[in-house]
Amino acid sequence: MSESSVLQVNGLKTSFFMDKTEVPAVDHVDFDLKQGEIIAIVGESGCGKSVTSLSIMGLVPHPPGKVVGGEVFFNDEDLLKVSESKMRDIRGNEIAMIFQEPMTSLNPLFTIGNQITEAILIHRKWSKKQAKAKAIEYLKLVGLPRAEALMNEYPHQLSGGMRQRVMIAMAMVCEPKVLIADEPTTALDVTIQSQILALMKRLNQKLNTSIILITHDLGVVSEICERVIVMYAGKIVEEADVKTIFEHPEHPYTKGLIQSVPDIRNKKERLYSIPGNVPIPGSIKKGCRFADRCEFVMDRCREKTPELISIEGDHKVRCFLHQESEEQN
Amino acid sequence: MFSYTIRRLLMLIPVLFGMTFIVFFMIRAIPGDPAQVILGQLATEEAINNLRAELGLDQPWFTQYFEYLKQLLTLDLGESLRTRTAVSEEIWPYMAATFELSFVALLIAVVVGVNAGIISAWFQKSWFDYTAMVVALVGVSMPIFWLGLMEQWIFSVQLDWLPPSKRENVKNPVETITHFYLIDSLIQGRMDQFVDVVKHLIMPGIALATIPMAIIARITRSSMLEVLRSDYIRTARAKGQKMFWVVYKHSLKNAVIPVLTVIGLQTGLLLGGAILTETIFSWPGIGRYIYNAIEYRDYPVIQSGILIVATIFVLINLIVDLLYAFIDPRIKYN
Structure with a gap:
């Protein structure tokens, strides 16, 4: 597998404008996608996963939505700056998308x-x-x-x-270089789900298409993805390869998501769920957006937004718990 | 589909039967006597009675009605009391005049209405949308006689661009073949007459088109707004399809069914209810034909005229229903 990246997203910010107030749905998202790689963007509903993909495609419903900042590099061109007709040539031809x-x-x-x-x-x-x-x-x-x-x-x-x-x-x-699959299996029953995933994996291997898989289902992620990006309230909170995410999740949100996956061997315990809901976009003005639902919340979490930092190789986390341990080390 | 069409055509029979019944008794319930109208104010009692007997009007109503039905079963539409010619012979020129005018009006209404609706939906809440919808609202509530008179006053009296009334220049009449003057003038290669006929069609066409156009624009807009939000439109855009085709291929076909329904109903109204427009523009159409017949209490003409208009109305709406299945493969008639 080549290491060159086909799609590079830097500081992508997409907002919705309701009654003239700006509600950011995607807030400074960065990631890159390598040739032939399958990455997953994971999060609950309303985390900005779909808006991220629509922003890349230039299909954010406007009005009220608008990409307000950032860069999306594809073939050395910033897709956010190219003309609509150029974008039409790319859509479906070089970057294709399937929907939920x-x-x-x-x-x-x-x-x-x-x-x-x-x-x-x-x-x-x-x-x-x-x-x-x-x-x-x-x-x-x-x-x-x-x-x-x-x-x-x-x-x-x-x-x-x-x-x-x-x-x-x-x-x-049209044999696109990138396929964005926005919850492709959510509406299907389980046996069909695994067939569709297997099909995507096969196409990925056969045609060397890079795939961005958007899902809230971690079971899907473990089946075919190589790298996982966890999004929460419009921001990336954790990013790592699939093995690390499942074995050593570091962000409390990722841990919560993994704990919420039902395990057939664990019959007695009630299935874990993260308390509360995803905040309404724009409702949290400062501090960590997960603070209200986090069991490890500290005072500084409510004051300052933590940065996304690398804790080990490609494993990145946005949480003060780890920034502290980094600092102590 | 075929058996459905046959069933629908068979259903025409009770509908038309009911129509004949209602029309027959209603026109006899209004005061006035054809014999009196024909012979005038000064006619003697005796002369009137003789004429009534001759026309069969002295018979009891139900006898007259059964006579009329017997006639209809032999496809005989009766004879005008006034002109003494068979209705089937004299009605065609009037029908052709109405068809021609209705066709032009419908063409204007559909082309302008549908496109205005589409653009309004696409640029929802833009100045175009607001303007078009206000104009449509005004259009729906516009009294046609007023609009017609204004057109005549501006374009004929003040500007002298268009002829104020009638189907053609009476000094240079079209030689009739089909009685569709557009077609007749074309097949005879008389371009001067064709242009003249077109000029005569513009003002009544627009007057007649106004209300359907406004209704079509509003229906198209709301139907398109619904469709433009659907997932398959996003899919079409994600394929890289051009906006024009996203709108006119993927959206319009999905949005067109309610529009078709309205077009069907409006066509019926155009054919039957164009009396106001036809009167203002002295258009020798079927509306005026029936209206004049009512004045003269020309019973056979009223009965048969209304019967024909009703048949056309039902047939057009049958065609619309069949078109649904043609457009949407999910609609099946069994």
Whole structure:
């Protein structure tokens, strides 16, 4: 695997403007994605995961949303500065995206074939016949039976799992360098979930596509990801490779998330859940955003926002607990 | 689909039967006597009675009604009491005039209304949106006779750009073939007459289009707003599709069904209810034909005229229903 990064996000800040007040949904997020790597962005609902991905794609609903700062480097170009037409050339072609809701993400009035060939013909000057052949090839690649017949069928004739496969085929058909998968398995039942994940892993290996997997499900993360970014209330709170995250989580929030994963061997105990809810974006003006829900909260947590610092190699944490230990060491 | 169409066509029969019943008795319930109208104020009692007997008006109502139904079953629409010509023969020029005007009005209403609705939805809360929706509100509540008179006053009287009324320049009449003057003038290669006919169509067309246009714009806007928020629109954008196609391919097709419903209903109103516009612009259409017949208590013309308009209305709405299934594969008629 090459070490060169394909996508580099620096200080990304996306806000929503409600009644002229600025509500930051994504607040100074930095990460980079290497060629052929699968990373996960994890967090509860409302942590800014989806907004991060939409910001990269330039699809933040505007108004009320707007990317207000930062850089997104792709192919040595800042995607936040390129023109809309340049961005259209990148969308679907070099960075593709699949969404959480396979049931509603396909247009109900056009055939599967029409929608996939459309994705090809936007970016390639091919004949309809070539595009159709390619579409059938990709429907087969994502493991859909009777691909030729499917081309003429409508989304409502397909099950949720099949639709998500169609979405993946549609996203992959231009062989993008980066695939952003926004909770691709959330709406599917468990057996289909693992099939879809296996499919993404296979495509990643076969086509060397880098994948950003956005999820709140740590089970999904452990199955296919190499590196994990944990987000909380618009900020990255911890970042490490998947093994470290599961074996030595350092941020209290990450620990809480891992404890909340049900374990079949642990029958007696009541399943752990982090008390409270994700704060409403913009409601916390100073201090650590997790302070109200944190069991290790200290006075300084409410005064100052901790920095994201590296504690060991690539393992980064945003928490005073570790900054202190660093300082003591 | 085929059996559904047949079923719907069969359902026409009771609907039209009910129509004949209501119209037949209603026009006889209003005061006035065709024989009296035909013969005038000074006619003698005897002459009136003779004419009534000749026209069959001295028979009891139900006998007359069954006679009328028997006629209809042989596809005979009856004979005008006033002109003594068969309704089926004289009605076509009037229908063609109304169709031509309605077609132009509908074209204006759909093209302007749908696009205004789309742009308003896309730029929601922009100045265009606010202006278009205020104009639409004014349009819905605009009295047509006033709008028609204003058009005539400005464009005919003050500016002298457009002819104030009628279908054509009476000094240079179109030789009728189909009675659609646009078509007739074209197939005869008379461009001067074609331009003249178009000029005559503009003002009544706009007057007639105003209300449907406003309704279509508002329905399109709200329907598009709904669709533009959906996930598949985001998918289309994520593919890198151009805005134009996102709107006109992916969104419009999904938003068009409620718009079609309105277009269907409005077409019916245009065909039947254009009396005001036709009167102001002296347009020899079916609305005026029936209106004049009411003045003369020309019973067969009123009955058959309304029957034809009702049939067209039902048929247009059947076509709209069938179009739903054509647009949306999830709609199935069985």
